[in-house]
Amino acid sequence: MSTLTNKILGGLYGQAMGDAWGMPAYFDIDQTWEAYGGWITEFLPGPADHPVHFGLPAGRITDDSEQAFSLAQAFIRHGEVSLQAAVEGIMTWYDRVGGDTSPYVGPSTRRGVNALKRGDDPHTTGLWGDTNGAPMRISPVGLLHPGDPMGAIEDAALVCIPTHNTNVAISGACAVASAIAIAMMDNVSLDTVISAGILGAELGRKKGRAWLGPSVARRIHMAIDIVEGPGSELARLRDLYNTIGTSLSVPETVGSAFGVLVMAKGDPKQTAIYAANLSGDADTVGAIACAIAGAYAGIEAFPQEILAKLDADEVAAAYNIRAISSGLQSLIDSPSLDS
Numbered sequence: 001m002s003t004l005t006n007k008i009l010g011g012l013y014g015q016a017m018g019d020a021w022g023m024p025a026y027f028d029i030d031q032t033w034e035a036y037g038g039w040i041t042e043f044l045p046g047p048a049d050h051p052v053h054f055g056l057p058a059g060r061i062t063d064d065s066e067q068a069f070s071l072a073q074a075f076i077r078h079g080e081v082s083l084q085a086a087v088e089g090i091m092t093w094y095d096r097v098g099g100d101t102s103p104y105v106g107p108s109t110r111r112g113v114n115a116l117k118r119g120d121d122p123h124t125t126g127l128w129g130d131t132n133g134a135p136m137r138i139s140p141v142g143l144l145h146p147g148d149p150m151g152a153i154e155d156a157a158l159v160c161i162p163t164h165n166t167n168v169a170i171s172g173a174c175a176v177a178s179a180i181a182i183a184m185m186d187n188v189s190l191d192t193v194i195s196a197g198i199l200g201a202e203l204g205r206k207k208g209r210a211w212l213g214p215s216v217a218r219r220i221h222m223a224i225d226i227v228e229g230p231g232s233e234l235a236r237l238r239d240l241y242n243t244i245g246t247s248l249s250v251p252e253t254v255g256s257a258f259g260v261l262v263m264a265k266g267d268p269k270q271t272a273i274y275a276a277n278l279s280g281d282a283d284t285v286g287a288i289a290c291a292i293a294g295a296y297a298g299i300e301a302f303p304q305e306i307l308a309k310l311d312a313d314e315v316a317a318a319y320n321i322r323a324i325s326s327g328l329q330s331l332i333d334s335p336s337l338d339s
Ligand SMILES: [Mg+2]
Pocket: 062, 063, 064, 283, 284
């Protein structure tokens, strides 16, 4: 397997694994710990009393990965990352899940899609979008720019325009895309990946509509200080939960995602375990963190039984992750993306 294939598949399966692993976690960290008697160490079903994920089977991906895969398919169809492809990717996903009545549609995406359906200019439909839909689905943009964080940052900002065209959302998306672009390189250190993420956060904050919100870059630094500090694993996760946060806020989500990534030293499965027990919007933190970890470590670092379980679920299977990987690789190899 080529390095590029190893890394693209790692990023795509990492996105799916972190998402599905965090799906059964509760919003409250103590509730998660008590309900599962400790660590979540395997795919579990959505519990009956979960406000959003009740009834979902073990190993099921959620909106995060579905949107990422739908975007990737749109980029492949269009032969490039473009505003039109971004609009099409989101609208296709929204219609497929019955977005008008679905509990999975986040507030910014719902607002943006409704405006797009009215026929509004995509440059205006995302001007209020400031929540974590932007970073949670951006991983394919990073995968398309191996070793090119500046290209990843430009394209991530472009993809945010229809639904998340605020500096706080774009900052988070650019952090994730830039980190993945560098993680795609051979023999890169995790420190270099993190530095690329912080660079993306800083450059992304200069893009889009000036909005309110703390610094994503600063939250990443703070999260790393916490996970590298003293205390048990659970104590450090609890500190991340209480200090950095895991709500729909972009600086919280992205800060915590880099935190669990560093805490797990970039190992995809351990990143998923930490993200799940971190709780809150755990599937989103997990999807982001494990997409970076997967691109960093490559698909060969994943236990086979995890990949088999992801492939066995009907939702992930319908997207055909391996076909998306081939399509992204063809796009990287095509000259149009370099122009
Ligand atoms: Mg989700």
